[in-house]
Amino acid sequence: MAAALVAAVIVLVLFVMPAEYGIDPTGVGGALGLTAIAAPGLAPIPPPQGDTLAPVALGPIALYPGQYKFDAREIVLGPYEYVEFKYHLAEGATMLFAWAASGAVMHDFHGDREGAPPDAAQSYDAAARRQADGSFTAPFTGIHGWYWENPGGEDVTISLHTAGFYSTGYQFNSDRTRETHEVRALDAIPSDN
Amino acid sequence: MTRLIIALLAVPVLAGGALFAHDEFRIIGTVASYKANVMAVKKKEGQTVSVRLDKQTLITRDKKKITPAELTAGLTVVVDAYGDYEDDSLALEIRIVPPIAAR
Numbered sequence: 382m383a384a385a386l387v388a389a390v391i392v393l394v395l396f397v398m399p400a401e402y403g404i405d406p407t408g409v410g411g412a413l414g415l416t417a418i419a420a421p422g423l424a425p426i427p428p429p430q431g432d433t434l435a436p437v438a439l440g441p442i443a444l445y446p447g448q449y450k451f452d453a454r455e456i457v458l459g460p461y462e463y464v465e466f467k468y469h470l471a472e473g474a475t476m477l478f479a480w481a482a483s484g485a486v487m488h489d490f491h492g493d494r495e496g497a498p499p500d501a502a503q504s505y506d507a508a509a510r511r512q513a514d515g516s517f518t519a520p521f522t523g524i525h526g527w528y529w530e531n532p533g534g535e536d537v538t539i540s541l542h543t544a545g546f547y548s549t550g551y552q553f554n555s556d557r558t559r560e561t562h563e564v565r566a567l568d569a570i571p572s573d574n
Numbered sequence: 575m576t577r578l579i580i581a582l583l584a585v586p587v588l589a590g591g592a593l594f595a596h597d598e599f600r601i602i603g604t605v606a607s608y609k610a611n612v613m614a615v616k617k618k619e620g621q622t623v624s625v626r627l628d629k630q631t632l633i634t635r636d637k638k639k640i641t642p643a644e645l646t647a648g649l650t651v652v653v654d655a656y657g658d659y660e661d662d663s664l665a666l667e668i669r670i671v672p673p674i675a676a677r
Contacts, residue, residue: 419635460674461602461652555600 467526476545
């Protein structure tokens with residue numbers, strides 16, 4: 382009986398937890414592709430390309446192994462729709478941001494630790510706002526950004542501008558579609574003469 | 575015999591896991607019908623999906639709780655549901671909202 386119980390626990394840890402909850406303490410679930418089953422309909426977020434742009438502290442300075450990038454976009458939220466827009470940042474990496482909404486929105490600035498289950502997101506700011514300007518230093522490596530929800534029956538446009546040590550933007554729409562956005566390098570900005 | 579016991583123990587574990595496997599869906603549209611705890615919603619994209627209601631499903635209008643009997647055809651609803659698929663998902667919350675203006 383004890384052996385049967387142990388076997389059932391092994392099945393639970395090796396197969397059920399990775400497939401159903403995305404929890405994979407042994408790594409076997411990931412190797413077998415079971416963790417992907419935990420989120421059917423949503424492809425896993427691909428790892429960022431190139432450098433992770435982790436900072437190296439030099440007194441009050443943080444040096445990075447690559448240039449910072451910038452991004453600017455407008456997102457239209459139809460009635461009662463929501464969106465999440467996030468960037469991948471290494472722990473300690475910095476991002477500057479400015480966003481404004483054309484109407485009332487519900488908002489939550491939060492982050493998802495790399496490898497953690499989706500429901501383990503950490504909220505940084507969920508106060509009622511229609512705009513915000515600020516800087517952000519990632520407390521952990523993962524994707525960090527905003528959830529905006531349109532609580533009304535009219536379209537709301539979100540205007541988002543960011544610059545920081547990130548490589549890619551990810552957009553998660555309320556119809557469960559997902560978009561990956563490349564961010565721009567500094568040479569896209571013309572120099573003043 | 576041991577294998578049988580393992581199988582008997584594993585099946586409820588696996589079934590229990592499947593029971594809790596879910597995705598979350600936001601369904602925005604108009605009520606096409608409501609009958610026997612199943613509401614059909616015609617989405618703004620055109621297709622009609624069915625969502626199930628249970629005793630825990632919260633139904634509100636103007637942030638006030640109402641009963642399923644008030645889900646009449648033509649009402650505009652925002653449904654947060656979960657399930658393996660959008661169709662036949664279980665409604666967690668149903669909000670009756672003002673009609674969405676045609677574009």
